[in-house]
Amino acid sequence: xxxxxxxxxxxxxxxxxxxxxxxxxxxxxxxxxxxxxxxxxxxxxxxxxxxxxxxxxxxxxxxxxxxxxxxxxxxxxxxxxxxxxxxxxxxxxxxxxxxxxxxxxxxxxxxxxxxxxxxxxxxxxxxxxxxxxxxxxxxxxxxxxxxxxxxxxxxxxxxxxxxxxxxxxxxxxxxxxxxxxxxxxxxxxxxxxxxxxxxxxxxxxxxxxxxxxxxxxxxxxxxxxxxxxxxxxxxxxxxxxxxxxxxxxxxxxxxxxxxxxxxxxxxxxxxxxxxxxxxxxxxxxxxxxxxxxxxxxxxxxxxxxxxxxxxxxxxxxxxxxxxxxxxxxxxxxxxxxxxxxxxxxxxxxxxxxxxxxxxxxxxxxxxxxxxxxxxxxxxxxxxxxxxxxxx
Amino acid sequence: xxxxxxxxxxxxxxxxxxxxxxxxxxxxxxxxxxxxxxxxxxxxxxxxxxxxxxxxxxxxxxxxxxxxxxxxxxxxxxxxxxxxxxxxxxxxxxxxxxxxxxx
Amino acid sequence: xxxxxxxxxxxxxxxxxxxxxxxxxxxxxxxxxxxxxxxxxxxxxxxxxxxxxxxxxxxxxxxxxxxxxxxxxxxxxxxxxxxxxxxxxxxxxxxxxxxxxxxxxxxxxxxxxxxxxxxxxxxxxxxxxxxxxxxxxxxxxxxxxxxxxxxxxxxxxxxxxxxxxxxxxxxxxxx
Numbered sequence: 001x002x003x004x005x006x007x008x009x010x011x012x013x014x015x016x017x018x019x020x021x022x023x024x025x026x027x028x029x030x031x032x033x034x035x036x037x038x039x040x041x042x043x044x045x046x047x048x049x050x051x052x053x054x055x056x057x058x059x060x061x062x063x064x065x066x067x068x069x070x071x072x073x074x075x076x077x078x079x080x081x082x083x084x085x086x087x088x089x090x091x092x093x094x095x096x097x098x099x100x101x102x103x104x105x106x107x108x109x110x111x112x113x114x115x116x117x118x119x120x121x122x123x124x125x126x127x128x129x130x131x132x133x134x135x136x137x138x139x140x141x142x143x144x145x146x147x148x149x150x151x152x153x154x155x156x157x158x159x160x161x162x163x164x165x166x167x168x169x170x171x172x173x174x175x176x177x178x179x180x181x182x183x184x185x186x187x188x189x190x191x192x193x194x195x196x197x198x199x200x201x202x203x204x205x206x207x208x209x210x211x212x213x214x215x216x217x218x219x220x221x222x223x224x225x226x227x228x229x230x231x232x233x234x235x236x237x238x239x240x241x242x243x244x245x246x247x248x249x250x251x252x253x254x255x256x257x258x259x260x261x262x263x264x265x266x267x268x269x270x271x272x273x274x275x276x277x278x279x280x281x282x283x284x285x286x287x288x289x290x291x292x293x294x295x296x297x298x299x300x301x302x303x304x305x306x307x308x309x310x311x312x313x314x315x316x317x318x319x320x321x322x323x324x325x326x327x328x329x330x331x332x333x334x335x336x337x338x339x340x341x342x343x344x345x346x347x348x349x350x351x352x353x354x355x356x357x358x359x360x361x362x363x364x365x366x367x368x369x370x371x372x373x374x375x376x377x378x379x380x381x382x383x384x385x386x387x388x389x390x391x
Numbered sequence: 392x393x394x395x396x397x398x399x400x401x402x403x404x405x406x407x408x409x410x411x412x413x414x415x416x417x418x419x420x421x422x423x424x425x426x427x428x429x430x431x432x433x434x435x436x437x438x439x440x441x442x443x444x445x446x447x448x449x450x451x452x453x454x455x456x457x458x459x460x461x462x463x464x465x466x467x468x469x470x471x472x473x474x475x476x477x478x479x480x481x482x483x484x485x486x487x488x489x490x491x492x493x494x
Numbered sequence: 495x496x497x498x499x500x501x502x503x504x505x506x507x508x509x510x511x512x513x514x515x516x517x518x519x520x521x522x523x524x525x526x527x528x529x530x531x532x533x534x535x536x537x538x539x540x541x542x543x544x545x546x547x548x549x550x551x552x553x554x555x556x557x558x559x560x561x562x563x564x565x566x567x568x569x570x571x572x573x574x575x576x577x578x579x580x581x582x583x584x585x586x587x588x589x590x591x592x593x594x595x596x597x598x599x600x601x602x603x604x605x606x607x608x609x610x611x612x613x614x615x616x617x618x619x620x621x622x623x624x625x626x627x628x629x630x631x632x633x634x635x636x637x638x639x640x641x642x643x644x645x646x647x648x649x650x651x652x653x654x655x656x657x658x659x660x661x662x663x664x665x666x667x668x669x
Contacts, residue, residue, distance in 0.1 A: 098521075129544075170556075403598055403601035453631060458543060460549065463553075
């Protein structure tokens with residue numbers, strides 16, 4: 001019976017596929033795989049906006065939205081109606097074609113990334129041989145969309161925001177990819193399905209997730225930091241820093257296009273979180289062997305919501321970084337850490353299992369962390385703050 | 392017309408477009424892009440010959456394409472760096488106006 | 495020879511032609527990314543999944559963005575190429591176009607007339623799906639192609655350092 005519930009969507013798909021004539025079956029099958037993704041994740045986006053606003057409200061000692069529906073949970077519907085009904089303003093000097101295409105490209109790239117995420121057992125749109133590579137290739141298309149938006153608006157703030165965003169995304173893409181390399185080394189495959197299968201076994205009740213190894217834990221933390229920067233979220237939200245450049249690259253967008261940017265950004269965040277779950281947190285696998293009767297997709301979304309809660313918490317807690325701090329952090333801390341982490345994974349692979357291996361690998365992770373974070377702290381001699389006034 | 396021939400024709404067309412761009416455009420960045428296009432045409436040739444060649448298991452074409460892409464990336468980085476340095480010096484990216492060897 | 499091949503080829507050619515002929519530099523780069531994406535799709539159709547994704551990652555994600563940065567640093571935003579005197583411009587286009595056309599004619603003739611190319615491939619001679627999996631590529635890189643791989647690493651390091659050195663701000667000369 002648990003298997004039945006676990007596979008219910010797969011069974012449904014095959015049942016529906018039986019009704020299609022033989023000629024259109026491949027297209028129908030693709031459609032049946034894609035449409036749920038197109039429905040579920042925007043829905044998750046709507047739920048997340050409410051949770052985020054309410055959560056941030058609580059952190060900041062206020063209520064958050066509480067007017068529409070029970071406890072304000074119908075707020076996204078009101079927001080959607082508002083953004084649909086708003087006038088779509090295009091600046092006079094804007095490059096109309098690029099201005100129109102940018103939000104579409106952003107959302108399309110964000111949706112494409114879901115093609116390789118295994119949401120449950122046997123539930124993946126495309127089991128590509130080079131799935132992880134596909135994910136990062138699609139992710140790099142987002143930069144292009146951001147640039148188009150910033151440049152086509154012909155506004156100083158947009159261009160500044162786009163330049164900041166691209167510099168940040170390129171810098172943090174390097175640690176993002178390098179942090180996932182350790183998992184690819186351990187699983188011996190670029191296919192997301194194979195990576196999840198490599199983690200889906202248990203010793204006693206404990207799972208074989210990659211996060212429960214020294215290199216896996218360091219990789220997970222580094223991956224999540226880089227993912228926060230990739231999705232332009234606080235504390236890395238310089239590209240859209242409201243107090244500095246208003247809203248960055250989408251300042252000149254209004255109405256539904258603005259909503260599309262919002263959607264694309266959140267979809268990107270969900271996709272990178274989903275990739276973190278796939279790579280480090282065992283994908284759809286249950287955390288304990290006695291909980292495997294709960295369907296696999298429930299576990300995936302539970303993990304996803306946990307990571308989203310973490311994102312919201314971080315956003316409510318940390319202040320925004322400065323541009324030079326951002327770049328220093330990427331190149332002087334993240335990059336050496338990820339490279340050393342790859343070395344650690346190699347050491348782990350080639351030493352026999354036992355306590356000695358744990359000791360060596362933990363030392364290999366902790367020592368560089370201490371050294372690098374100390375190194376960043378040096379040369380910082382804070383003197384009295386001096387004020388300069390305009391003359 | 393076989394599949395291989397059509398791929399080769401597309402590649403030849405791509406090469407010619409890149410060549411025309413590199414010869415006629417006057418902005419140094421676009422000249423560099425034209426050269427990149429010619430490299431890409433070569434990549435398409437490698438892959439087409441690998442796919443339709445007698446020995447696809449050898450993967451030689453794929454390897455050549457991968458190395459060629461890495462070389463193109465290095466070339467783009469160095470080339471654009473040189474263009475930036477030249478722009479600082481000549482205050483232009485027009486290749487016709489970069490005509491002095493001595494600064 | 496399928497419909498998808500023709501669509502992708504047309505997309506690639508259209509993108510690259512636009513990239514080489516548009517006036518606005520940023521439009522050129524945007525059209526170029528379209529061409530690169532079409533080319534990546536052609537690679538996918540040839541069965542080279544790894545190369546296709548690498549193409550998108552390197553060209554759309556890195557080279558195009560790099561070129562955009564170069565344009566932004568050297569041009570005012572939205573500037574078009576400086577209009578030259580129209581006669582020299584047309585002369586340039588005619589010369590360049592004719593050279594490229596001649597090259598294409600020779601290449602097309604060579605492809606068409608070559609005896610080495612099988613004119614019609616028998617279907618059974620075509621490998622349905624050659625094994626270009628990531629594992630096979632990795633094995634090839636680590637066994638047969640180790641030396642090129644190492645040299646490539648050296649080249650990329652040298653290019654990284656070289657590009658930084660070349661593009662770095664020149665030191666102000668002492669008076």
